[in-house]
Every structure is written in structure tokens, then in C-alpha cells.
Amino acid sequence: MDELKTGLHAWRYILRSEGRHRSIEHYLPIILSIAGTLGILPFAVMRFRNGEIIPGLIDVAIITGLISFGTFVYRTRNVRVSSYAISVICVGGVLATVYINGPQQVAWAYPALIAVFYLIRPIEAVVFAVVAVVALLPILAPAGDTASTATTIITILVACAFAYAFSIVTNRQRQKLMHQATKDPLTGVGNRRAFENKLFDLVNRYKRSGTPASMLLIDLDHFKRVNDRHGHAAGDQILCRITEIMNLRIRVTDSLYRIGGEEFVIILEGQDLHRATHLAEQLRTIVEANELVADQAVTISAGVAELKTGETGNDWMHRADEALYRAKRSGRNATSIAE
Numbered sequence: 001m002d003e004l005k006t007g008l009h010a011w012r013y014i015l016r017s018e019g020r021h022r023s024i025e026h027y028l029p030i031i032l033s034i035a036g037t038l039g040i041l042p043f044a045v046m047r048f049r050n051g052e053i054i055p056g057l058i059d060v061a062i063i064t065g066l067i068s069f070g071t072f073v074y075r076t077r078n079v080r081v082s083s084y085a086i087s088v089i090c091v092g093g094v095l096a097t098v099y100i101n102g103p104q105q106v107a108w109a110y111p112a113l114i115a116v117f118y119l120i121r122p123i124e125a126v127v128f129a130v131v132a133v134v135a136l137l138p139i140l141a142p143a144g145d146t147a148s149t150a151t152t153i154i155t156i157l158v159a160c161a162f163a164y165a166f167s168i169v170t171n172r173q174r175q176k177l178m179h180q181a182t183k184d185p186l187t188g189v190g191n192r193r194a195f196e197n198k199l200f201d202l203v204n205r206y207k208r209s210g211t212p213a214s215m216l217l218i219d220l221d222h223f224k225r226v227n228d229r230h231g232h233a234a235g236d237q238i239l240c241r242i243t244e245i246m247n248l249r250i251r252v253t254d255s256l257y258r259i260g261g262e263e264f265v266i267i268l269e270g271q272d273l274h275r276a277t278h279l280a281e282q283l284r285t286i287v288e289a290n291e292l293v294a295d296q297a298v299t300i301s302a303g304v305a306e307l308k309t310g311e312t313g314n315d316w317m318h319r320a321d322e323a324l325y326r327a328k329r330s331g332r333n334a335t336s337i338a339e
Contacts, residue, residue, distance in 0.1 A: 033070025037063045039111075055101050062093040083119040090115050091132050098136060103143040106136065106152055110159050117163035125167070129160040184258040186236055187243040195257040198267055199313030206307055213269050214276035217303040217320040218246075218283070220262040221332040230293055238292045242300070245286055249279065265320075273306040273337065280304050280335045288333060301327040305338035 044059035066089060069082040090112040097105045113132060117125040133156060140149050182194035190198070202213045220226075220242070227235040239262065246256055246266060255267040268276050280302040292298040303323030307316050319338035327336035 033066045036066040052101075055097070058093065058096050058100065062089055065089040087116045087119050087125075087128055090119075091128050094132065095135050099139055103140050106140065106156075109136065109156055113156065113160055114163045117160070117167045122164050122167045122171070126160070126164060129157075133157065187240055187258050189243055189247075189264075190255060190257040192257070192259040195255075195259055195265055195267075196313070198255055198257070199316065202267065202269065202307065203311075203313050203316070206309075211270060212272050212306060213267065214271045214273055214304065214306045215316060215320045216266040216268070216276060216280050216283075217305075217317075217324045218264045218266065218280075218300050219260075219302075219324055219328070221299045221301055221328075223262040226293060226296060226298065229296065234293060238298060241290075241292055242287060242298075245290065246283060249283055249286070273304060276304045276306065277335060277337055284333065284335055299333035301332050302335045303327055303338060304335060 040059050040063055044056050044063065047053075047056035047059065066086065069085050069089075073082045094105075094108045094112045097108055109132060113125075113129050116128050119125075120128070133153060136156075137149075137153070140152055143149075182191055182197075183189070184191045202211075205211050206213065220238075223235065223238075226238060239258075243256070243258070243264075246264065250256060250266055250268075253269050254271075255269075257265045257267070259265055266279070268279065271279075284300055284302060287298065287300050290298075301324060303320045303325070305316060305320035305323060311319075323336040323338040327334040330336070
């Protein structure tokens with residue numbers, strides 16, 4: 001799972017996890033854009049009515065940017081470019097408004113900078129905040145006495161400090177929650193939810209670039225007998241040991257998931273069916289050779305499938321499942337290739 005470094009990264013993860021069922025979170029980028037638009041639009045109208053063309057055009061530019069990038073996030077779920085772009089719009093819009101309309105507009109700096117701490121990484125937001133404060137000083141200092149200028153700058157910095165602290169805490173909590181939601185508690189590998197998200201990403205990547213990907217669907221043979229004979233604690237130890245074996249054999253770019261009681265999936269990015277089959281046979285041989293439990297052989301069966309043009313993640317998974325079923329039906333401790 002990608003690291004969730006900002007609030008928008010959390011949105012992207014939520015969107016990928018929803019499937020066909022869209023909740024309110026799906027529309028949050030648009031909601032944020034609309035909120036900004038509704039906040040600025042009355043001032044834009046007022047300025048045009050008062051003949052303030054340039055300030056009005058600046059407001060229109062900010063509104064257009066917010067709507068454009070909010071829609072971009074909603075449609076593409078590409079948050080990194082949009083988060084930086086919206087941050088630039090927020091800070092740039094504040095500076096333009098203050099320099100053109102006067103120091104009394106500095107109040108817009110507070111919501112703009114707080115939004116920046118939500119949109120991008122905390123340390124990057126600090127850079128934006130420092131740039132904004134330094135850029136505001138030349139217009140604020142001559143406009144008022146030293147005390148009022150210092151008060152304004154200090155309150156902006158205090159607001160940014162609270163926003164920084166809040167973003168650090170919430171990001172850590174978000175990371176912890178997402179880890180719990182996507183990791184198998186016994187083995188520490190990805191769970192079914194993480195697996196489904198991976199399928200979504202790989203299918204979309206294949207549509208864009210044709211990058212090959214293969215799947216190994218692995219199941220322990222007669223695992224119920226192991227639990228019945230040696231107990232569930234021993235069964236858990238075997239699952240952990242097999243997880244270690246698979247993790248040692250796969251590449252850093254490959255992904256391992258536990259999607260059922262004794263069922264695992266390995267996703268091989270950039271690997272064709274031949275290489276995936278070779279890995280499946282390696283794993284099968286290694287597991288068979290290891291004495292994972294006394295007086296009873298532990299073996300695995302595997303179904304191997306390469307992603308095909310035009311199929312969905314469910315189609316891909318279904319072919320791998322059928323191949324695994326054939327391996328089981330042929331006597332187990334076998335590898336079968338999907339048709």
C-alpha cells in the first residue's frame with residue numbers, strides 16, 4: 001500500500017476501495033472545490049459590480065482553478081499533481097488579493113494555509129507557509145504600525161503551527177488505521193482488501209501501458225487435517241512459516257496476500273506466464289522439502305494466470321481459481337496454468 005502522506009491520498013485510497021458503491025467520500029474533491037467557489041464567488045461578483053476588473057478576474061481565476069483540479073482529482077484520482085496545483089492557487093491567490101486589494105484582505109491567508117497543510121505533506125506545507133509570510137511582509141509592514149503587523153504575522157504562524165501539528169497526528173493515525181485495514185493480522189502480508197486494490201491498479205495500468213502481470217493463487221493441501229491433528233496454534237505457525245518462504249522467493253516489486261484461511265495470492269508485476277509458472281514450481285518444491293510439521297507432509301497447490309487484454313480483475317482471479325481447482329483435482333501438490 002502506498003504511504004498516505006496527505007488527506008487527498010486518503011481520498012484516493014477510499015475511492016479505490018469502494019468499487020461500485022460510492023459514498024460521500026467519493027465526492028469530497030468536488031465538495032472542497034465547491035466550498036472554495038461559494039466562498040469566493042460573492043466577492044468576485046461584488047468586485048465586477050464595483051468596476052474592480054483585475055481583482056474580479058483574479059477571483060475568477062482562483063474559482064476556475066479550484067473547480068478544474070477538484071474535477072481532475074474526482075475523475076482521475078491522481079492526487080499529487082492536483083494537490084500541489086491547488087496549494088499554489090491558494091497561496092498565490094492570497095498574495096495576489098492582498099497586493100491588489102490591500103492588506104485588509106490578509107484574513108484569507110488563514111483558511112488558505114490551513115488548506116495547504118491538508119493538501120500536501122506537512123514539511124512541504126511549512127515551505128509554502130514561510131514563502132507566504134515572507135511575501136506578505138512588504139505589503140503589511142508599511143500599511144500599519146509595528147504591533148498590528150507583528151500580531152498578524154504571529155497569528156498566521158500560530159495557525160500554521162497548529163495545522164502542522166494536527167496534520168502530523170492525523171497522518172500517523174491514518175497510517176495506523178490503513179495498516180490495520182489492509183494487513184493480515186497473523187502473517188503481516190496484505191489482506192483481501194489490499195489484494196482487490198492491487199487488482200484495480202494493475203488492470204488500469206495494463207489498459208494504459210500493456211505492462212504484463214501474473215497471478216499465483218496458492219492453497220495449502222489438506223490443511224484442515226493439520227489443524228485437527230496438531231491444533232490451530234501449529235496451523236498458525238505453518239501459515240507464518242510458508243509466508244516467510246514465499247517472501248524470501250519473490251521480488252521486492254511483487255506482492256503477497258492472504259485472502260482466506262489457507263489461501264494466498266502472489267502478484268508478479270511485469271512478469272509473464274512462463275516466469276510465474278517457474279516461481280510457482282519453485283515454491284511448491286521448497287514447501288514440500290521443508291518439514292513444517294512432524295509426521296505429516298505439508299504441500300501446496302497453485303493456479304497461475306497472466307492478465308489478458310479486456311478482462312477485469314474478477315475475470316483474472318476467476319481463471320486463476322479455475323486453474324487452482326484443476327491442480328487440486330489432479331491430486332494436489334501441483335501447479336496448473338490457466339487457460
